[in-house]
Amino acid sequence: MRVIILAAGCGRRMNPLTNSIPKCLLPINNETILERLINQLKKNSIDSITVVVGYKKEKIFDAVGSQYDSIKFIVNDMFYEDVNILSLSLALQQDLTPFYLFEADCIFENRCFNLIFDPSTRKKSIWFSKGFLKEEQYGGIIKSNESGEVVDIKIIEKYEKSYKNYRKMIGIMKVGEKELNRYSNYLFEACDKSINQFYHIPWINNQDKLKSHLCDFKDLKVTSINTIGDYSKAQEMFKNEAD
Numbered sequence: 001m002r003v004i005i006l007a008a009g010c011g012r013r014m015n016p017l018t019n020s021i022p023k024c025l026l027p028i029n030n031e032t033i034l035e036r037l038i039n040q041l042k043k044n045s046i047d048s049i050t051v052v053v054g055y056k057k058e059k060i061f062d063a064v065g066s067q068y069d070s071i072k073f074i075v076n077d078m079f080y081e082d083v084n085i086l087s088l089s090l091a092l093q094q095d096l097t098p099f100y101l102f103e104a105d106c107i108f109e110n111r112c113f114n115l116i117f118d119p120s121t122r123k124k125s126i127w128f129s130k131g132f133l134k135e136e137q138y139g140g141i142i143k144s145n146e147s148g149e150v151v152d153i154k155i156i157e158k159y160e161k162s163y164k165n166y167r168k169m170i171g172i173m174k175v176g177e178k179e180l181n182r183y184s185n186y187l188f189e190a191c192d193k194s195i196n197q198f199y200h201i202p203w204i205n206n207q208d209k210l211k212s213h214l215c216d217f218k219d220l221k222v223t224s225i226n227t228i229g230d231y232s233k234a235q236e237m238f239k240n241e242a243d
Contacts (some may be wrong), residue, residue: 040155
């Protein structure tokens, strides 16, 4: 299984911290967020890693390119206009095989990877979440049935009580062999129409044709960073982390 890491974005909501470096190069403990993720993947025997870069790409090349010879880089020159659908599309145009996708602003404790790479889910397409939706949260939300099969995915701009049984999505997904070709076709078609959208949208618009499962991280430590406040919380969350 290969891994695609989306690291092309500007991180505008995190200025001034991201004025000079990409968000994924902010430090958590003694390593950057991106280095941390790559090291965790390597420890889990993942050797096929593609990083899609754009904003301040030279900084990422300098930070990780020399450390990891096996990493492949893809450049998204339209990162200012793209939300993230083009980044994923570019990666799949070069290698259309089953994959895990990680957004580069997510931070995981090491134990998360036992769940992410659970051998029993090898052939499944999976969306990942972190607990039930809270009142202050918005963005990607997901709902599953008692068997763990996904029954609905949405992207919301504000919380509503009708969403209380949904879970908050986190920036990682897995597309298995059965759904790969169908999803990629939907993705390419949507990307041709507009890059101002999330990679979730082609899946959301075709949920009846794409089977997937939900995996929730429950009590495991995992978070994503979109604001300076998020970053401060992440630093606090992982500050006493054991090696």
